[in-house]
Amino acid sequence: MKQCIACGMPMKNPEDFAMGDTRKDYCRYCCRPDGTMQSYEEKLISLTNFIVKTQGLEERAASSAAKSMMVKLPAWKTESSISNN
Amino acid sequence: MLETKRQKQKQLTRSHLIEIAIKQFGETGITTTRTTDIAKAANVAHGTIFLHFPKQEDLLVAVIEEFGNRIAKRLQELVDSNSSLLEVLKAHIAGLIEFEPFYTRLIIERRLLPAMARDTYIMIQSTISIHIAIAAEKEIKLGIIREIPMHLLFNTWIGLIHYYLTNGDLFCSSGSILKKYCHELLQHYIKLITIGPKYKEVD
Numbered sequence: 001m002k003q004c005i006a007c008g009m010p011m012k013n014p015e016d017f018a019m020g021d022t023r024k025d026y027c028r029y030c031c032r033p034d035g036t037m038q039s040y041e042e043k044l045i046s047l048t049n050f051i052v053k054t055q056g057l058e059e060r061a062a063s064s065a066a067k068s069m070m071v072k073l074p075a076w077k078t079e080s081s082i083s084n085n
Numbered sequence: 086m087l088e089t090k091r092q093k094q095k096q097l098t099r100s101h102l103i104e105i106a107i108k109q110f111g112e113t114g115i116t117t118t119r120t121t122d123i124a125k126a127a128n129v130a131h132g133t134i135f136l137h138f139p140k141q142e143d144l145l146v147a148v149i150e151e152f153g154n155r156i157a158k159r160l161q162e163l164v165d166s167n168s169s170l171l172e173v174l175k176a177h178i179a180g181l182i183e184f185e186p187f188y189t190r191l192i193i194e195r196r197l198l199p200a201m202a203r204d205t206y207i208m209i210q211s212t213i214s215i216h217i218a219i220a221a222e223k224e225i226k227l228g229i230i231r232e233i234p235m236h237l238l239f240n241t242w243i244g245l246i247h248y249y250l251t252n253g254d255l256f257c258s259s260g261s262i263l264k265k266y267c268h269e270l271l272q273h274y275i276k277l278i279t280i281g282p283k284y285k286e287v288d
Contacts, residue, residue: 051211055207055236
């Protein structure tokens with residue numbers, strides 16, 4: 001099973017993929033309305049907001065966890081090392 | 086060929102060390118367990134641990150990640166996008182029971198752990214909260230459960246589980262606390278969030 005390169009979500013069904021396109025390496029939650037993949041900054045904001053919404057954490061703690069998760073994902077390895085320097 | 090065999094052996098030793106560390110951390114605590122204790126329990130030389138995990142923190146993060154991967158896998162096996170909230174919660178408990186001693190230490194000692202380990206813990210809770218949120222949002226729309234903000238729905242559930250786990254000595258002198266109380270806790274929580282007559286007994 002493919003995993004989204006930008007958030008790590010397992011993509012089981014076609015509808016899990018960006019625009020329902022199983023050739024894509026990223027999921028429906030990581031694409032923009034036009035089907036292109038979100039940028040590092042966009043993803044960091046949406047992931048942080050997601051953690052705040054589902055766990056109620058303070059934004060700072062949520063953002064730190066989101067960065068730490070993104071560093072491990074194939075899509076963000078380079079961006080993460082740049083943003084950490 | 087030789088290299089592949091060596092790599093395979095290396096991977097096996099690494100997995101073995103993680104396995105032993107999960108057990109050891111559960112038994113003697115995450116911050117209090119020494120690497121020498123893990124080496125002894127794993128039957129390897131002390132230096133072997135540092136070949137695989139140069140810093141003690143690396144081993145700890147690897148252990149938390151392994152726990153997170155397995156609990157995520159368990160949830161994926163047991164639930165899908167059509168699962169009810171009750172099914173998701175049952176799967177969550179089933180996953181936690183497999184790692185109960187380690188998870189208990191993790192939540193008790195979390196604030197004392199390095200930042201990397203604390204962040205990994207949040208990501209694990211995030212995976213669980215995704216499944217809970219998907220099921221809950223659907224059931225709120227259907228009028229089965231109350232309109233409770235996602236974070237409070239999640240934190241109320243986690244708070245209940247964690248209270249029993251962190252005070253385990255007061256609830257259960259031996260064996261699994263979650264096994265002993267899962268039915269009662271599930272039933273109570275579901276009743277709490279469900280709108281009146283739609284409440285169904287938890288089997």
